[in-house]
Amino acid sequence: MALIHRVDPTANPGEIIPGLPDLPAVDVTGWGMPPKHALSTDLSKPVPVIAAAVAAARARDWRPAADLLNRSYGDWAMRAAAVHALGAAAADDGTWLEAWRTATGDDRHTAVVDAHGLFWLAWKLRGNKPDEYTSPQQQDAFHQTVLRSEAAALHATKLAPEDPTPWCTLITMARARSYDQNTFGSLWNELQARDPLHRAGHDFAMMYLAPESPGSHESLFAFAERAAAASPSLAFLIVQAAYAAEDYDEKIWRDARVNRALDVMLHRLVTPSGGVDASSDRRWAAYGLVSADRGAQAVPLFAQLGTDASGRPWEDFGDNAIDVFDSYRRRACVATGNR
Structure with missing residues (x-):
């Protein structure tokens, strides 16, 4: 059933394999x-304060995003969710983020949104099709943009040494960067030192750790x-x-x-x-x-x-x-x- 849904989520299993339920x-x-x-599928909607900041950003007003990240600094769960949603908005149109950076300079908030936004952008440039249906140009754009995201995340760690969020962004790209276990382990230790129960970090770590082919889970x-x-x-x-x-x-x-x-x-x-x-x-x-x-x-x-x-x-x-x-x-x- 799960495999049928992955190949064609709109298919009726009962029409493909006799005995399966319609x-x-x-x-x-x-x-x-x-x-x-x-x-x-708007991922900002479940949390109203994030939804409001994202809506304003898409309307090219960066101030609600800045206010949210300033007020919630130290609430790492809120920050992770906000940066994830704001990063998606920046990948669609980064005009508001550039205006924010022009107004406030390169700070710990713009830096972390920029890093996560670049990772979102990498996937937009690549698309979500399997490798065999992805052009060399798309693959190259993806990998080059992931490298930019990595550099931006490392820069963000220096602007806010206590913040786990840019370390979470680095965990997020671990599979795309093909980090070896030692590199991943070092990044994971940095995240754990700042927030041992960081939910988003654990979530994305699972994606890195999942076997790429059939085998033991x-x-x-x-x-x-x-x-x-x-x-x-x-x-x-x-x-x-x-x-x-x-x-x-x-x-x-x-x-x-x-x-x-x-x-x-x-x-x-x-x-x-x-x-x-x-x-x-x-x-x-x-x-x-x-x-x-x-x-x-x-x-x-x-x-x-x-x-x-x-x-x-x-x-x-x-x-x-x-x-x-x-x-x-x-x-x-x-x-x-x-x-």
Whole structure:
């Protein structure tokens, strides 16, 4: 099922392999969810203060972004989420960032947004197609821009020695830069020294550590389990490890470790708020619950996500992110036994 969705997320599995269930035809609005046409992949929307800063930046007003990063300095979770979203906006149009730098000079805020924005830009230049469908010119533009992002991130570490955010950006590009284990380990130690439970850093470290070909995912699970043991806020990493392994292990969603992690996440998500990372937890928990045949428990999470179809795992499906999000919430609704 997972492999079918990766090849063509819009395909109906029941039409390809006899015995697999059809994608359910169900009106999700009956479960308090918005219609498909209302869904958005805008990753800034889940946190209103970030959404406001990004909207202003896209309108070429840098001041709300500067105010947000100034006021929230030291709240590393908020800073990571804001820089991630503002970096995406800068990759689309960097005019506002240049105006900000002209007004304030090269400071710790513009530097870290610039570094992360360049990494976003690298992927925009490359595109999200497999290597065999990516031109040499696109590959070259990607690698050259990643090098610029790396240099900018290292520069940002000097402007704010206590800030884990530029170290997180370096972790983010680890796979693209093909860092060896020693280089990655050194960067990881720098991040850990500043914030041992840095969520975004752990998230992107998982992408570096995931095997590139079929094989054992035990080292990935070991990393995820160590992190989750340090804090329940990192339980999502175990679900992410299962997601990375699902194409190679059809039984992975029945693994006791994965289902315990889902239980931990559900316990943390009892309250509707949960902080800047709550939407990310809901995405991973919802995906995992549906995959583990516990879809009915995912219905409240999809209802709370509302129009938010942004972020991983959905964004991994590129232009089909909304289709995949919608198919999973339909499967969750059907799992309740009511149509």
